[in-house]
Amino acid sequence: MKKIHLFIFGCLLLCYSCTKELNTIHIDFAHLTVRFSNHTNESFDNATLYIGAKNSSNSFIAIDSVQFQNIPSNISPIDRYSTDMDNFFTKNIGFHEGYFYCKINGEQFVRIPFPDSIENSMQLEKEKLLAISENFGFLLKLSNGKEGYIEGYNLNHGIPNPTNEYGGYNYVKIDVKSSGISGFTTSQVIN
Numbered sequence: 642m643k644k645i646h647l648f649i650f651g652c653l654l655l656c657y658s659c660t661k662e663l664n665t666i667h668i669d670f671a672h673l674t675v676r677f678s679n680h681t682n683e684s685f686d687n688a689t690l691y692i693g694a695k696n697s698s699n700s701f702i703a704i705d706s707v708q709f710q711n712i713p714s715n716i717s718p719i720d721r722y723s724t725d726m727d728n729f730f731t732k733n734i735g736f737h738e739g740y741f742y743c744k745i746n747g748e749q750f751v752r753i754p755f756p757d758s759i760e761n762s763m764q765l766e767k768e769k770l771l772a773i774s775e776n777f778g779f780l781l782k783l784s785n786g787k788e789g790y791i792e793g794y795n796l797n798h799g800i801p802n803p804t805n806e807y808g809g810y811n812y813v814k815i816d817v818k819s820s821g822i823s824g825f826t827t828s829q830v831i832n
Contacts, residue, residue, distance in 0.1 A: 673813050673826070677709070677781075678750040680818045685712035686784040688753075690815070692765060694774040694793075701780050701790065704769045708756060712783070712817075715751045717742035722749070750816070767796055781815055781822050789822025791815055800828050 677690070687710050691703035722744040723735035735742035741752040770777045777793040791813065794800045800811050815824040 673811050675755060675813050675815065677753040677815045678817070679712055679715055679753060680748060680750040680816055682714045682716055683785075684714045685817075686710075688712050688784065688817075689782045691780040691782070692777070693780070694770050694777045696773050701778070702773050703780065704773075705765055709753055710756065712753055713740060713751055715742070715749045717751075726752075771796055779813060779815065779824070781817075781824075783817065783822070787817075787822060789815075789824070791822075791824035791826070793826050800826060 675690075679685075687708060690707045690709065691701070692705050692707075693701055693703035695701050717735060717737060719737050719742075721735050721737075722742050723732055724744055725731050726741070726743065726745065732741075735744075739754055743750055743752065775795050775797050777796060779791040779793065780788060781791065782788040793813075811826060811828045813824065813826050815822070
């Protein structure tokens with residue numbers, strides 16, 4: 642009987658850990674999974690991702706932020722790279738100290754995880770964003786002074802061209818490249 646209880650407890654623990662959302666920002670029922678990558682051979686001490694909206698004067702007003710520490714360059718210290726983030730067996734080849742070093746579709750980059758201090762997820766109040774504008778976005782500031790704005794979407798209409806009409810997962814892709822910081826939001830699955 643004791644073995645059965647331990648087995649059930651183990652199964653429940655496994656189910657809970659497999660369903661935990663990582664790198665996710667919640668706005669009402671929308672889930673935004675952040676894909677933050679450094680495509681340069683430059684490391685940064687830190688970066689701050691501000692979430693907010695531009696007001697009628699086109700000034701960005703943040704309602705919350707996430708602090709990232711130690712943004713490594715795209716050069717793997719172990720000289721191993723993942724080549725397919727969707728393949729369970731090859732995904733972890735480039736994993737080192739919490740970062741995924743990748744070479745996919747001719748691009749070399751390192752995926753930056755959400756900080757553990759916020760338990761890999763944050764909840765935002767839609768009303769605070771709507772008080773500024775219907776359209777929200779993200780502003781990433783690097784420790785070297787570079788910054789870039791990433792357009793979100795209209796909060797009243799939702800993400801354009803959703804793949805799942807009942808919500809599902811949406812993505813915010815943020816890339817640091819030698820040409821600058823860029824990104825977009827999408828409902829399409831991305832690496």
